[in-house]
Amino acid sequence: MPQAICVAIVGFDGFGKGVASLIPHRPDFRLVAVADNQGYVFNAQGLEITEEGGLNQPLNSDPDAVITLLKAHAHQIDAVLMGLPNLPVELLAETVERIMEETGFKGVMVDALKRMDAIEQLFPLSAKLQQHKILYITGAGSTPGFLTGIAAMAAQSFVEVLDVNIHFGIGNYHQEAHRDSVREDFIHLEGFDAQRIACMSAEELAWELGTYGELLNLADENQPDDIILELAGICSRERVRIGGLMDTRNLQKPIHTTVTVTGRVSNGSVGSHQFVVSNEASVIDQVCGPALGFMLRGIELYQRDFFGLMTSADIMPRYSNRIFNVSQEPVGREVALTV
Amino acid sequence: MPQAICVAIVGFDGFGKGVASLIPHRPDFRLVAVADNQGYVFNAQGLEITEEGGLNQPLNSDPDAVITLLKAHAHQIDAVLMGLPNLPVELLAETVERIMEETGFKGVMVDALKRMDAIEQLFPLSAKLQQHKILYITGAGSTPGFLTGIAAMAAQSFVEVLDVNIHFGIGNYHQEAHRDSVREDFIHLEGFDAQRIACMSAEELAWELGTYGELLNLADENQPDDIILELAGICSRERVRIGGLMDTRNLQKPIHTTVTVTGRVSNGSVGSHQFVVSNEASVIDQVCGPALGFMLRGIELYQRDFFGLMTSADIMPRYSNRIFNVSQEPVGREVALTV
Numbered sequence: 001m002p003q004a005i006c007v008a009i010v011g012f013d014g015f016g017k018g019v020a021s022l023i024p025h026r027p028d029f030r031l032v033a034v035a036d037n038q039g040y041v042f043n044a045q046g047l048e049i050t051e052e053g054g055l056n057q058p059l060n061s062d063p064d065a066v067i068t069l070l071k072a073h074a075h076q077i078d079a080v081l082m083g084l085p086n087l088p089v090e091l092l093a094e095t096v097e098r099i100m101e102e103t104g105f106k107g108v109m110v111d112a113l114k115r116m117d118a119i120e121q122l123f124p125l126s127a128k129l130q131q132h133k134i135l136y137i138t139g140a141g142s143t144p145g146f147l148t149g150i151a152a153m154a155a156q157s158f159v160e161v162l163d164v165n166i167h168f169g170i171g172n173y174h175q176e177a178h179r180d181s182v183r184e185d186f187i188h189l190e191g192f193d194a195q196r197i198a199c200m201s202a203e204e205l206a207w208e209l210g211t212y213g214e215l216l217n218l219a220d221e222n223q224p225d226d227i228i229l230e231l232a233g234i235c236s237r238e239r240v241r242i243g244g245l246m247d248t249r250n251l252q253k254p255i256h257t258t259v260t261v262t263g264r265v266s267n268g269s270v271g272s273h274q275f276v277v278s279n280e281a282s283v284i285d286q287v288c289g290p291a292l293g294f295m296l297r298g299i300e301l302y303q304r305d306f307f308g309l310m311t312s313a314d315i316m317p318r319y320s321n322r323i324f325n326v327s328q329e330p331v332g333r334e335v336a337l338t339v
Numbered sequence: 340m341p342q343a344i345c346v347a348i349v350g351f352d353g354f355g356k357g358v359a360s361l362i363p364h365r366p367d368f369r370l371v372a373v374a375d376n377q378g379y380v381f382n383a384q385g386l387e388i389t390e391e392g393g394l395n396q397p398l399n400s401d402p403d404a405v406i407t408l409l410k411a412h413a414h415q416i417d418a419v420l421m422g423l424p425n426l427p428v429e430l431l432a433e434t435v436e437r438i439m440e441e442t443g444f445k446g447v448m449v450d451a452l453k454r455m456d457a458i459e460q461l462f463p464l465s466a467k468l469q470q471h472k473i474l475y476i477t478g479a480g481s482t483p484g485f486l487t488g489i490a491a492m493a494a495q496s497f498v499e500v501l502d503v504n505i506h507f508g509i510g511n512y513h514q515e516a517h518r519d520s521v522r523e524d525f526i527h528l529e530g531f532d533a534q535r536i537a538c539m540s541a542e543e544l545a546w547e548l549g550t551y552g553e554l555l556n557l558a559d560e561n562q563p564d565d566i567i568l569e570l571a572g573i574c575s576r577e578r579v580r581i582g583g584l585m586d587t588r589n590l591q592k593p594i595h596t597t598v599t600v601t602g603r604v605s606n607g608s609v610g611s612h613q614f615v616v617s618n619e620a621s622v623i624d625q626v627c628g629p630a631l632g633f634m635l636r637g638i639e640l641y642q643r644d645f646f647g648l649m650t651s652a653d654i655m656p657r658y659s660n661r662i663f664n665v666s667q668e669p670v671g672r673e674v675a676l677t678v
Contacts, residue, residue: 146496149492154489156632157628157629158620160364266360269619271618274614278604278610280608282604304643305644306643316492317629321367
C-alpha cells in the first residue's frame with residue numbers, strides 16, 4: 001500500500017465538509033489540515049472527522065489561517081482541496097497567488113468551481129503555477145467534473161460531437177451542502193446579482209426560493225462545463241447545455257440527473273449516449289467523490305512533473321488537440337424560470 | 340495546432356481497418372504505415388485510406404513486415420496501433436518483445452485486446468517496456484476500454500462499488516469487423532477451443548452461428564474488464580460482469596448496450612448509475628474511436644516520461660491505489676447459451 005496522501009481542506013463549508021466526510025471511505029487519503037477564514041487546525045497523524053464531515057476539535061483562531069497553515073506545514077501537505085466560497089469570484093485566484101508567493105507549497109490543488117468567471121481568473125496563473133511546481137486541477141466536482149468527464153468519455157465514439165446536454169435533478173435544495181449552488185443560481189435571476197446574493201442569509205435565500213414555488217427550472221446555467229469541454233477538444237462551447245430542475249421543498253430529486261451526448265458516428269448517422277445518475281447519489285457523492293478521484297490521479301501526474309493548470313476533462317482520454325474557432329448555432333444562455 | 344501524431348497500424352484486420360477509417364476524422368493523427376503478416380507500406384506524408392479503412396496501394400511483400408517496418412522507420416513513428424489478431428494468444432506479447440529487442444521503436448503502443456490470457460502475457464513486460472521507453476496501453480477498445488472507462492468514472496461517486504455490469508447488444512454479427520469477437524465468443528462454447536476456432540473460415544463460423552438460431556446470449560464473457568477494474572482500484576474482479584445478446588442475422592442491435600455501476604453512497608444506501616450506448620454506434624465507433632482517444636492522451640503522458648504498461652482504466656481519474664485481496668460473493672463465469 002502506498003503512503004497516504006496528506007490533504008488539507010481550505011474553506012470548510014459544504015464542499016470542504018463533504019470531502020472531509022468521504023475521506024474515511026477513501027483509504028488513500030489522510031486529512032491533516034482544515035482552514036477557513038476563522039482559523040485552522042493541523043495534525044500530521046490525521047484529524048478526526050465526524051460522520052457529517054465536522055471536526056472534533058476547535059480551530060486555532062487566525063484571521064489569515066490559509067496562509068498561516070501553509071507557511072507552517074507546506075512540506076507536510078501533498079494536496080490542497082480548495083473549498084473556498086465562490087463569492088467574491090476574485091477570492092480563489094487571489095488566494096492561489098498568495099499561496100504561491102508566500103507559502104512555498106508544492107503539490108496538487110483541486111477545486112470544484114462552478115463559476116466560469118472564477119475559473120477564468122485561474123487561467124492566467126498557469127505559468128506561475130508551473131514555476132512553483134503546483135499542479136492545479138480546476139472544475140473537478142460534478143458539473144464540471146464528474147459529469148463533464150462522462151461526457152468527455154462518451155464523445156470518444158463519435159466522429160463529431162453535436163450536443164452535450166447535462167440536465168440535473170436536485171432535491172432538498174435548502175440543505176447546507178447546496179447553499180453555494182443556490183447562491184450561484186440566484187445570480188442568474190432577474191433582480192439579483194453576485195453582491196446582493198453574497199449578503200443574503202440562508203433564511204433570506206430560503207424565503208426567496210419559496211416565492212418561486214416548489215420547482216425551480218434553470219434552463220441554461222452559466223457553468224464552465226462548456227469551456228472545459230471546448231478546451232478538451234470535444235466541441236465548441238455553443239454545443240454544451242447545462243440546466244436542471246430543482247425541488248426546493250422535497251428531499252427527493254424531481255427528475256434523474258442525466259448527461260446526453262449526441263454525435264455523428266462514422267457512417268454519418270446521428271445517435272445519443274445517455275448517462276443516468278442514481279437518485280441515491282447526493283450532491284456530496286457526486287461532487288466530493290470525483291474530486292478525490294481527480295486528486296488521486298493528479299498526485300500521480302504530479303510525480304511525473306505535470307505542473308500548471310489543468311481542467312478535470314484534461315485528465316480523461318483526449319478527444320482532440322484542435323482549437324475550436326468556428327461558432328455553430330448558438331444556444332441561448334438566459335435563465336428561464338418557471339413555477 | 341500541434342504536429343500530427345504519426346501512427347502505424349500493425350495488423351490490418353477488423354480493428355486496424357476500423358482505426359484507419361476513423362483517422363481522417365481525427366485531425367491529430369496521420370496514418371503513416373500499415374503492416375500485416377503479408378507485408379507493409381510506409382509513407383511519411385500519410386497514406387491514403389478508403390472510406391472503409393482500406394488502402395489505395397498494395398503492401399510491399401515481406402514475411403516479417405512488422406519488424407522490417409519498425410526497423411526501417413521507428414524514428415518516424417510516434418504511436419503503434421496493435422491490431423494483431425488475438426489468436427494465438429502468444430502472438431502479441433512475442434511481437435512486442437521482438438519490437439523492443441530488434442527495432443529501436445520508442446513511443447506509444449495501444450491495443451484493444453479482449454482476451455484476459457493475452458493481456459496477462461503483457462504484464463511481465465512492463466519493466467522492459469520502461470527500459471525501452473515505450474508506453475503500452477492495453478485494453479483500450481470498447482470492453483475493455485470505452486465502457487470500462489465509463490465504469491471507472493461512474494465509480495467515483497460511490498464509497499464502495501458493489502457491481503459493474505457491462506451488457507452489450509450487437510447486431511449484424513457476420514460482418515468483418517466482428518469476426519475476431521465471434522471467434523473469441525466461440526472459444527467459450529462447448530466443443531470449441533482456441534485452436535479449433537483459429538482454423539475455421541468465416542463461412543464455417545457463420546454456419547456454426549446459424550445452428551444457434553438468431554440470438555446468441557453470452558451470459559458472462561471471460562473478458563479482462565474485471566482485472567482492469569480491479570487493477571484500477573475500483574472493485575475486486577468478482578464484482579464485474581460482462582455479457583450480452585447478439586443478433587446473428589440482423590443489422591439492428593437486439594438490445595441497447597449498457598454499463599450499470601451499482602454502489603453504496605455515503606449515507607449507506609445503494610444506487611445504480613447507468614450508461615446507455617446509442618444503437619447508432621457501430622463496433623468501429625465504440626472500439627476504434629476510444630482507442631484513438633487513449634492513444635492521444637498516451638502521447639501526452641509519454642512526453643512526460645510515462646513508460647511501461649498501463650491499462651485503459653489507468654488513464655481515468657483514479658478510484659483508489661488499494662490492492663484487493665478479499666474475494667466477495669463470486670459470480671459464475673460459465674457461458675450460458677440460449678436460442
